[in-house]
Amino acid sequence: MAAADTRVRPEPGVAPVPVVRRRSAIGRFWPQYLAVSPFYLLFLVFGLFPIAFSIFLSFQDWDGIAPMRFVGLAQYQFLLSDPRFWNAVGNTFLIWFMSTIPMLFLALVLAFLLHQNIRFKGFYRVAYFLPNVTSMVAMAIVFGSIFSDSFGIVNSALTAIGLDQVPWLSSEWGIKVTISAMVIWRFTGYNAIIYLAGLQAIPTELYDAAKVDGANTWRIFSSITVPMLRPVILFTVITSTVGGLGLFTEPQVLLGDNGGVGEAGMTIVLYQYNQAFTQFDFGYGSAIAWALFIIASVFAIINWRLIRERDTPRGGRKKGASA
Amino acid sequence: MDALNRRRFLGGLGVVTGAALSGTLAGCGSSTSISADPEELVLWYWNRSVSPVLLDQAAQEIPGTDKRLRADAIGGGYDNKLRTSLAGGAYIPDIAAINSNCALYFPSEDQFIDLNEFGAADLAADYFEWKWNLGTTPTGRFCFWPMDTGPTGFYYRADIFADAGLPDDPESVGAAITDWDGWIELGQELRANADVAIINTAGMVFNQFLNASPERYFDRDDNPLYEADGSAVRDAWDTAIRASEAGITARLPVANEQNAAWSSGRTAGHIEAVWWANVLGDTAPDTAGSWRVAPQPVRPGNSGGSFLTIPRTCKDPEAAYAFITWLTTPEHQAETYNEVQLFPSAPESFTSGTIASELGFFGEQDPLEFFAEAALQVPTTFVSTYEAQAGAFATELANVEAGLKDPERAWDDAVSQTNRNLTKRGVI
Numbered sequence A: 001m002a003a004a005d006t007r008v009r010p011e012p013g014v015a016p017v018p019v020v021r022r023r024s025a026i027g028r029f030w031p032q033y034l035a036v037s038p039f040y041l042l043f044l045v046f047g048l049f050p051i052a053f054s055i056f057l058s059f060q061d062w063d064g065i066a067p068m069r070f071v072g073l074a075q076y077q078f079l080l081s082d083p084r085f086w087n088a089v090g091n092t093f094l095i096w097f098m099s100t101i102p103m104l105f106l107a108l109v110l111a112f113l114l115h116q117n118i119r120f121k122g123f124y125r126v127a128y129f130l131p132n133v134t135s136m137v138a139m140a141i142v143f144g145s146i147f148s149d150s151f152g153i154v155n156s157a158l159t160a161i162g163l164d165q166v167p168w169l170s171s172e173w174g175i176k177v178t179i180s181a182m183v184i185w186r187f188t189g190y191n192a193i194i195y196l197a198g199l200q201a202i203p204t205e206l207y208d209a210a211k212v213d214g215a216n217t218w219r220i221f222s223s224i225t226v227p228m229l230r231p232v233i234l235f236t237v238i239t240s241t242v243g244g245l246g247l248f249t250e251p252q253v254l255l256g257d258n259g260g261v262g263e264a265g266m267t268i269v270l271y272q273y274n275q276a277f278t279q280f281d282f283g284y285g286s287a288i289a290w291a292l293f294i295i296a297s298v299f300a301i302i303n304w305r306l307i308r309e310r311d312t313p314r315g316g317r318k319k320g321a322s323a
Numbered sequence B: 001m002d003a004l005n006r007r008r009f010l011g012g013l014g015v016v017t018g019a020a021l022s023g024t025l026a027g028c029g030s031s032t033s034i035s036a037d038p039e040e041l042v043l044w045y046w047n048r049s050v051s052p053v054l055l056d057q058a059a060q061e062i063p064g065t066d067k068r069l070r071a072d073a074i075g076g077g078y079d080n081k082l083r084t085s086l087a088g089g090a091y092i093p094d095i096a097a098i099n100s101n102c103a104l105y106f107p108s109e110d111q112f113i114d115l116n117e118f119g120a121a122d123l124a125a126d127y128f129e130w131k132w133n134l135g136t137t138p139t140g141r142f143c144f145w146p147m148d149t150g151p152t153g154f155y156y157r158a159d160i161f162a163d164a165g166l167p168d169d170p171e172s173v174g175a176a177i178t179d180w181d182g183w184i185e186l187g188q189e190l191r192a193n194a195d196v197a198i199i200n201t202a203g204m205v206f207n208q209f210l211n212a213s214p215e216r217y218f219d220r221d222d223n224p225l226y227e228a229d230g231s232a233v234r235d236a237w238d239t240a241i242r243a244s245e246a247g248i249t250a251r252l253p254v255a256n257e258q259n260a261a262w263s264s265g266r267t268a269g270h271i272e273a274v275w276w277a278n279v280l281g282d283t284a285p286d287t288a289g290s291w292r293v294a295p296q297p298v299r300p301g302n303s304g305g306s307f308l309t310i311p312r313t314c315k316d317p318e319a320a321y322a323f324i325t326w327l328t329t330p331e332h333q334a335e336t337y338n339e340v341q342l343f344p345s346a347p348e349s350f351t352s353g354t355i356a357s358e359l360g361f362f363g364e365q366d367p368l369e370f371f372a373e374a375a376l377q378v379p380t381t382f383v384s385t386y387e388a389q390a391g392a393f394a395t396e397l398a399n400v401e402a403g404l405k406d407p408e409r410a411w412d413d414a415v416s417q418t419n420r421n422l423t424k425r426g427v428i
Helices: A002-006 A024-056 A074-080 A084-114 A123-133 A136-146 A153-160 A172-200 A204-212 A217-244 A248-254 A268-278 A283-310 B006-029 B052-058 B078-088 B102-111 B120-126 B127-133 B158-163 B168-176 B180-194 B202-211 B232-245 B255-264 B276-283 B319-326 B329-341 B367-377 B385-390 B392-401 B407-424
Strands: B038-045 B066-072 B095-098 B150-159 B269-273 B291-295 B305-307
Touching: A024 A283, A074 A283, A074 B150, A084 A123, A084 A172, A084 A217, A084 A268, A084 A283, A084 B319, A123 A172, A136 A248, A172 A217, A172 A248, A172 B202, A172 B407, A204 A217, A204 B038, A248 A268, A268 A283, A268 B052, B038 B319, B052 B066, B052 B319, B052 B329, B066 B255, B078 B102, B095 B319, B102 B305, B102 B385, B120 B367, B150 B168, B150 B276, B150 B367, B158 B180, B168 B291, B180 B232, B180 B407, B202 B232, B202 B392, B232 B392, B255 B276, B269 B276, B276 B291, B291 B367, B367 B392, B385 B407, B392 B407
Parallel strands: B038 B066, B038 B095
Antiparallel strands: B095 B305, B150 B269, B150 B291
């Protein structure tokens, strides 16, 4: 990100755009507009229209075929007093904490190890990234059998070392741990590769200077590596938040549309899917989607504030210069 | 590069975009059927729901008509795809298979043709009355034609029963479990003698109790029945709780584990429809030959089974009706059973002489004879559209079995959640 800071100044050699004729921008640049239009047309049809329509739907009662019935704010009223919705919100955040914190820590350690001079570097990078491109369905079957209550490897191992079996797929915490394990398995390598890119962007001069000054490994790690990696860490936290709030596939393929025993694996998006596409209650599904939008917005604002506040006091960085 | 300059490129782009847009608009305007060919009727179905041999025949010509059939096998999310077409009023199949959840379509019954217009009532006597009834909407329109059915029975491992010192031939087992108390007692003996469960979950008991009950969640006017004391739902709930408390269920809520429990012999029984033998044969082929099926407590029920329907936009409803009646004649249903093991909806299929039993999975026992007898005793009942809103009962039952909730609190929660859902949907 040091490079990004210098780019605040205009690049040399780029002249200001001259104002030649007083013609409208569309009249002058229509071929360019036409050339970029496919994306916007598609976005309009498949992106913006469904978004706008879902706002409209959230004020209706609709089963997908029969005529819609306007219900005003009833869907939102129901949502606020719906214990299943709040259970889903709680589950989503618990699973997000339980997966993101160990995942990012592991990823940082992996990236640090990969950054050392070791043999078969390329192999390890591919190997760590592989879980991210594995089929989710295959993965759910494997995890389902690994964590199987009475037939799984994990419980066999626990019994072998004299511990009690854990009902991984039929207890509230077991389900959350299993889903978190799936998320960690899938995204640790992905984040490690991003950290590795960040590590490689740190100038070696800094390390050399620190060594000359007699800093030990821990000092180097905490005073150079972590601060220099901070923007990358924030980036992974933001992407993990987005991914965590949208968690759907893992619980759905592992436990089905109802989120397992006690709905312990029911996440917000799974609940939305459940209501809209298995209960055919599209109005309520839309209301859940907008509730998720509000929750995600709150998190976006928190993230943004964190970045700004941390950026202002130190080292003469300008407000909003990074990110 | 001079062959493709900017002007030409943009001109070409314009033509392509224009063609695409006009094509889309034309599609929105006229094409309610998914096929533009007037000689062709389109059937939507899913794999193994119709006999492929009969489909091939109809693809040449639907007997008795001048039309041909195009059969589109539709993958996952079948209901979502069909509902999307119906809601959009475009690309609708001329004939559609619908699963046992046909009640889901009752509020939009005007989307489908009343088959009585073509004289369906004259053929009613050829089919199981209870199945015919399931395809009739609360307003009395007959929109869903009976395809296959799913009479249920009590499956059990005869070898494990024998080792545990229990009766192991279907007659004695059936005699021991004429009511649910007898079944629970048998389960307790099995648990005591062999430490084996008689069924995997309490939820299975609950479901199959209701599937065999003439009363379900709602009456024909969609008034809720479950809350009343002594309702069928409450009886099913209490029976399931008793089974769970007696310790005769394996308490395995996850499908993976259930299959493992049956194939490893940790669970020695199940109550399910005729099609379950195929599922089990595929997942646990080693256990073939050791299973038997006995009459379940009280009476058999129905689980699964599908229907055929003609959307009102059908190009040629008369030809479509000719197709569905031809496809489901007793002879053709017997043929379909021999090919893809769909259990017939017409009793005559069993006496026509062409239906063939597949022995082996049930040892010397003839499953066809058993289920044909069971199908005659399935009670007539009413499945409401709004049963989908009553999923809380099964969920809460699983919570009780997992030890998360006390049974009475779970029941109250299930009732209040269902009532809340129904209030939201404007039903009560």
